[in-house]
Amino acid sequence: MTKSPLRIAVLVSGNGSNLQVLIDKQNQLNIQIVCVISNKQNAYALTRAKNANIPTFVIDKDDNGKTYKRIEFEKKALEILRKLQPDLVVLAGFMKILTPLFINGVNNELNIAMINLHPSLLPHYKGLDTHKRVLQAGEKYHGCSVHLVTEALDAGAIIAQAVTQVRHNETADELQNRIHQLEHTLLPMVVGWFANGLVFFQGLSSDVLDIKSDIGMLPIKIWVG
Numbered sequence: 001m002t003k004s005p006l007r008i009a010v011l012v013s014g015n016g017s018n019l020q021v022l023i024d025k026q027n028q029l030n031i032q033i034v035c036v037i038s039n040k041q042n043a044y045a046l047t048r049a050k051n052a053n054i055p056t057f058v059i060d061k062d063d064n065g066k067t068y069k070r071i072e073f074e075k076k077a078l079e080i081l082r083k084l085q086p087d088l089v090v091l092a093g094f095m096k097i098l099t100p101l102f103i104n105g106v107n108n109e110l111n112i113a114m115i116n117l118h119p120s121l122l123p124h125y126k127g128l129d130t131h132k133r134v135l136q137a138g139e140k141y142h143g144c145s146v147h148l149v150t151e152a153l154d155a156g157a158i159i160a161q162a163v164t165q166v167r168h169n170e171t172a173d174e175l176q177n178r179i180h181q182l183e184h185t186l187l188p189m190v191v192g193w194f195a196n197g198l199v200f201f202q203g204l205s206s207d208v209l210d211i212k213s214d215i216g217m218l219p220i221k222i223w224v225g
């Protein structure tokens, strides 16, 4: 008997190339993207979702044209998730920092994992402008991480990382493009693990969250030349 697809909610803010990879691999990974939620009206990710007949929700500006406050955004987004009951929330280029209201709502109330894609080898280079900072520091290696979202920014348990060597004289844009390509491999890989029950979420208590794996010790690292 085939297992029913893992229901995924994806949060986006921009281009959505990572979302596109998940859309294209829905059958292969045995996932179903049940909604795409954007905090930006003009995110190209919304067009990608619509083209694939995936329900989209924009929580950007109110009727007076004022951008929703963080908490308002979160309440509305949680309401959507409560209705759709996904099995996993994926932040794919979602650029708003989330508060405990939303994070606890997902982890404790819905009791599901929320994962984020971050363009650095966490725990190093949290936050923005990672590629530029990596080059400035003269790092030998760079990459991207998929980690659990917890209250501390970019600090939840790391599930997997793709690692590559920084090239001589590489610009920040070139490095960014290469890391972006790695993300397109890493994110579907991790989502596939969730869909196959190889990695699963364990909410231990209201403030301790953990992730368990049947595929070895986490984080799994992939080295790319």
Ligand code: GRF
Pocket (backbone or CB within 6 Å): 014, 015, 016, 017, 018, 019, 092, 093, 094, 117, 118, 119, 144, 180, 183
């Ligand atoms: C990625 O680089 C991701 O690491 C960061 O935002 C970017 C999203 O790219 N959090 P895209 O919108 O999926 O093309």
